[in-house]
Amino acid sequence: MEMVHRATAAVRNLTDEAFGEVIDGPAMESSLVDEMWTLWKQEFVLLGDEDERHRHFVDTCRELSKVGCVRDHDGGLVGFWSARSELRVWRGCRFEQVYVPHYVMRQDVRGRVTPYLEAVRSFMGVAVGRPGTPVYVVAGTFPGSYIAIRSGPTTITTLADDDPWATSLLRDVAATMGGPDWDSEAGLIRGHQIPKDSMRAYHPRGRHAAAFADYVRLNPTWQQGTVLPVLVQVSMDLLAWSREIAGRLAGAAARGPRNVSTT
Structure with missing residues (x-):
């Protein structure tokens, strides 16, 4: 402290x-x-x-x-x-x-992810993408902590994780991704990046959820290629x-x- x-x-x-x-x-x-x-x-x-x-x-x-x-x-x-x-x-x-x-979640002025020196504690979940990845998701596990959806080099929008809409969003995305990546107690997605186009169109209820599921199903390399470890270095x-x-x-x-x- x-x-x-x-x-x-x-x-x-x-x-x-x-x-x-x-x-x-x-x-x-x-x-x-x-x-x-x-x-x-x-x-x-x-x-x-x-x-x-x-x-x-x-x-x-x-x-x-x-x-x-x-x-x-x-x-x-x-x-x-x-x-x-x-x-x-x-x-x-x-x-x-x-x-x-x-x-x-840091990047240098050229958009490259800077090196980190110590692993984040197990109660934290951080997704840090490769340069050029449109959107990153960063989620904290403390009650009232923030979910940050990053789009572009300087734009971050945040939602409190006790916001019912945010909880619903993460739960539905995790269900779409296939279950084990959702930690119900921590309330986070472990290391997933969400494509920018899907994020802009996505809503946790209705037809957008189905559209997002179709995107994932039709792009298996995205599922396998961009999932990052929860524990990154800080x-x-x-x-x-x-x-x-x-x-x-x-x-x-x-x-x-x-x-x-x-x-």
């Missing part, structure tokens, strides 16, 4: 140097939430009832804003600190999520990693305003 606090403090200090100030517990302006929601809808295909997802989004923003917020030197919103020691970096319409030190050099992340964030800030992409 002490290491968690030290790592979190290190990243906070370095983020402060990169952007200007880490502000704890700011009030979340409703206009800002509305702006973020509009951008979010442009970036992600929303699954399920839109009104329900909107309420969840607003509640999440408000909850995160109670914990901490990162603003740049001009006062613009950069990201949130959550209670689970994560930095959610707001880049245009994207969140880039940094886990400290749990649920680590670097314990958290300070060096923190400096790397802070450097990338500072570089992004130095490049000026971030354009919103709708593609």
Whole structure:
């Protein structure tokens, strides 16, 4: 636990140097939430009832804003600190999520997966794909931890694993994949990558589930070729990693305003 606090403090200090100030517990302006929601809808295909997802989004923003917020030197919103020691970096319409030190998924600036030095503990499940793989799934096993669906080099969308929709999604995908990869107690898929096209079209109920099953059945090499071990290696050099992340964030800030992409 002490290491968690030290790592979190290190990243906070370095983020402060990169952007200007880490502000704890700011009030979340409703206009800002509305702006973020509009951008979010442009970036992600929303699954399920839109009104329900909107309420969840607003509640999440408000909850995160109670914990901490990162603003740049001009006062613009950069990201949130959550209670689970994560930095959610707001880049245009994207969140880039940094886990400290749990649920680590790192890539270098060229998109290559960086080497890890120590195995993740058995209670964690992490899927780290080869460069160019469209989507990765990262799932934590603690109650209330996050499921992260990664699409592209900077886009990560997260769902709490106690979200019924997220649980249903993982359970149905695991059933499609064939049973033993689903750990009902841990609540995770062991090392599976989900193709981007299927993820965008997939919904845990109805015809999309059947379409996803057809994709898997027609692409046996995907089943056999991209399943990765649950236990991957994770670097314990958290300070060096923190400096790397802070450097990338500072570089992004130095490049000026971030354009919103709708593609």
